[in-house]
Amino acid sequence: MSSNVPAALRYTKSHEWVKENADGTVTIGITDHAQHALGDLVFAEAPAAGRAVAAGEACAVVESVKAASDVYSPLGGTVTAGNTSLGDAPEKINSDPYGEGWLFTLKPANPADVKALLDAAAYAKFAAESGE
Amino acid sequence: MPLETPLYERHRALGARLVDFGGWDMPLQYGSQLEEHHAVRRDAGVFDVSHMRIVEVTGSRARDFLRHLLANDVARLASPGKALYSCMLNESGGVIDDLIVYHRGPTAYRLVVNAGTAEKDLAWIEAAAGPFDVAIDSRRDLAILAVQGPNARAKLATLLAPEDARRALALEAFSGTDLGAPGREAFIARTGYTGEDGFEIVLGAGEVVAFWDRLLAAGVRACGLGARDTLRLEAGMNLYGNDMDETTTPLESGLAWTVAFEPERDFVGRQALLRQRADGVPRRLVGLLLVDKGVMRGHQKVYGAAGEGELTSGTYSPTLERSIAFARLPAGLVEPLEVDIRGKRLKARIVKPPFVRNGRALIDLA
Numbered sequence: 168m169s170s171n172v173p174a175a176l177r178y179t180k181s182h183e184w185v186k187e188n189a190d191g192t193v194t195i196g197i198t199d200h201a202q203h204a205l206g207d208l209v210f211a212e213a214p215a216a217g218r219a220v221a222a223g224e225a226c227a228v229v230e231s232v233k234a235a236s237d238v239y240s241p242l243g244g245t246v247t248a249g250n251t252s253l254g255d256a257p258e259k260i261n262s263d264p265y266g267e268g269w270l271f272t273l274k275p276a277n278p279a280d281v282k283a284l285l286d287a288a289a290y291a292k293f294a295a296e297s298g299e
Numbered sequence: 300m301p302l303e304t305p306l307y308e309r310h311r312a313l314g315a316r317l318v319d320f321g322g323w324d325m326p327l328q329y330g331s332q333l334e335e336h337h338a339v340r341r342d343a344g345v346f347d348v349s350h351m352r353i354v355e356v357t358g359s360r361a362r363d364f365l366r367h368l369l370a371n372d373v374a375r376l377a378s379p380g381k382a383l384y385s386c387m388l389n390e391s392g393g394v395i396d397d398l399i400v401y402h403r404g405p406t407a408y409r410l411v412v413n414a415g416t417a418e419k420d421l422a423w424i425e426a427a428a429g430p431f432d433v434a435i436d437s438r439r440d441l442a443i444l445a446v447q448g449p450n451a452r453a454k455l456a457t458l459l460a461p462e463d464a465r466r467a468l469a470l471e472a473f474s475g476t477d478l479g480a481p482g483r484e485a486f487i488a489r490t491g492y493t494g495e496d497g498f499e500i501v502l503g504a505g506e507v508v509a510f511w512d513r514l515l516a517a518g519v520r521a522c523g524l525g526a527r528d529t530l531r532l533e534a535g536m537n538l539y540g541n542d543m544d545e546t547t548t549p550l551e552s553g554l555a556w557t558v559a560f561e562p563e564r565d566f567v568g569r570q571a572l573l574r575q576r577a578d579g580v581p582r583r584l585v586g587l588l589l590v591d592k593g594v595m596r597g598h599q600k601v602y603g604a605a606g607e608g609e610l611t612s613g614t615y616s617p618t619l620e621r622s623i624a625f626a627r628l629p630a631g632l633v634e635p636l637e638v639d640i641r642g643k644r645l646k647a648r649i650v651k652p653p654f655v656r657n658g659r660a661l662i663d664l665a
Contacts, residue, residue, distance in 0.1 A: 209594065210615065232614060235596075
C-alpha cells in the first residue's frame with residue numbers, strides 16, 4: 168500500500184516517527200505504514216514521564232487483537248509525557264497516527280541525533296520495499 | 300504448499316490478509332477484524348469454513364459404530380436432521396478432536412471435523428470401523444459456509460426458493476435439512492460457532508462461489524478467521540489444539556457436559572474418564588476476565604496462592620471491550636489470581652462462560 172509519510176518528520180526502520188517541538192522536546196509515534204500493518208489496535212501503553220530511555224530501547228507497547236508489538240525509542244533521553252488518553256482510545260493510533268495517536272514526548276540527550284534519522288523520502292522508500 | 304478452498308480467489312479479490320490455518324490458506328480478515336466481529340453480533344456475516352472436513356458414515360451398524368466411537372451418544376438423535384456436539388477420545392480419555400455429528404437417516408450419519416486434524420481423524424475412524432462394517436467417505440468435493448448473526452437466517456432465506464426458505468426457517472437449533480434438487484448437495488443446519496443464531500450451509504464445491512457472491516450482494520459481510528476466534532471465545536466455545544488436545548480429557552476442558560455416561564455404553568475412553576472422575580479430576584478449565592486494561596493471550600501463566608496454571612486461549616473481546624481468556628488450573632487453585640502479561644502481574648477474575656450470547660454480556664463486568 169502507499170502510506171502517508173509527512174515530509175517534515177524523521178523516521179526509523181522500526182516504523183517510528185519523530186517530530187521536533189519548539190521547546191526542545193520531540194514527539195514520537197508509529198507511522199501510518201505501521202498502524203496499517205498492525206490492524207485495529209485495542210491496547211496501548213506509553214512510558215511514564217521521567218523515565219530515562221536509551222536509543223533503540225523498547226519503551227511502549229501497542230497491541231492488536233492478534234499480537235503485541237514493542238515500540239522503540241528512536242533517541243536516548245528522558246520521557247517528558249506519555250499519551251495517557253490512548254488507554255481509553257487506542258484506535259486513535261489507527262485513525263490519526265501522526266496527530267492524536269502520538270505515544271510519548273522526549274527530551275533528547277543529544278538533539279543533533281534527530282538529524283541522523285531517516286528523512287521522509289528515505290523512510291517512504293524503505294517502507295515500500297519492506298513488503299505489505 | 301497450503302491448500303486452497305474454492306473461494307480462494309474471492310478472498311484475494313476482496314483484499315483479504317491470508318494466513319496458514321491447519322495447512323490451508325485462509326482469510327484472517329478482509330479489512331477491519333473488529334468491524335467483522337461487530338457485523339456478526341449486530342447483523343450478518345459469512346465465513347468460508349470449507350477447510351473443515353465432512354465425513355459420511357453409512358451402513359446398517361453406523362449407529363452402533365458411532366456410539367462406540369464418540370463420547371456423546373448419537374442415540375440421542377431421534378430423527379434425521381438432528382445434530383449434536385461431541386468429542387472423539389483415545390483410550391486414555393484424551394481428546395482426538397471435537398466435532399458435530401448429524402443424523403441423516405436410519406443408516407447414515409455425517410460428521411464435520413476440524414481442518415488441521417482431518418487426516419488424523421480419518422485414520423482413527425477407519426481403524427475403528429473394521430468390526431462394524433460401515434463405509435467411511437471423506438467428502439473433499441463439498442464446501443461449507445457459516446452465515447451468522449441476528450439477520451443471518453432471514454438474509455440467507457431470501458436466496459432460496461420459497462419451499463426451501465420455508466423449510467430452512469422452520470429448523471430448530473441444532474437441526475438440519477436437505478434442500479433443492481435431489482442429486483445436488485445442499486444441506487443447511489441451524490448451527491454455528493459464534494454464539495449468534497444462523498445457518499451453516501453445505502454445497503458442492505462447484506456451487507459455493509456463486510452462492511457466496513449472492514450472500515454478499517444480499518448484505519452479508521465477509522468475515523475472516525480473526526473475527527471467528529474473538530466470536531467463539533466470547534461465546535465460550537472451545538478451540539481444538541488450544542483448549543483441549545490429546546493430553547487433556549473433556550472433564551479437564553470444560554466439556555464434561557458433552558460426555559454421555561448414561562445409558563451405559565462402551566465408548567472409547569469411557570473407562571479412563573470414569574477412573575479420572577473417581578480419583579478427582581486434577582485440572583479444570585475456567586473463564587477469566589482481566590480486571591484492568593491489557594490483553595491476555597494463550598500460554599501466559601496465571602498465579603494464585605496455591606499454585607499456577609496456564610491460559611489456553613486469550614483475546615481482546617470486541618463486544619465487552621475487555622480481555623477474556625480460558626485457563627487450565629489445578630483443581631484446588633482459586634482466586635485471587637494474577638496473569639503474567641509480558642512480565643507484569645495483572646489481576647484476573649474467574650467467570651463462568653459464555654461471556655456473551657446474542658450480542659449481550661452474560662458476565663458481570665464490574
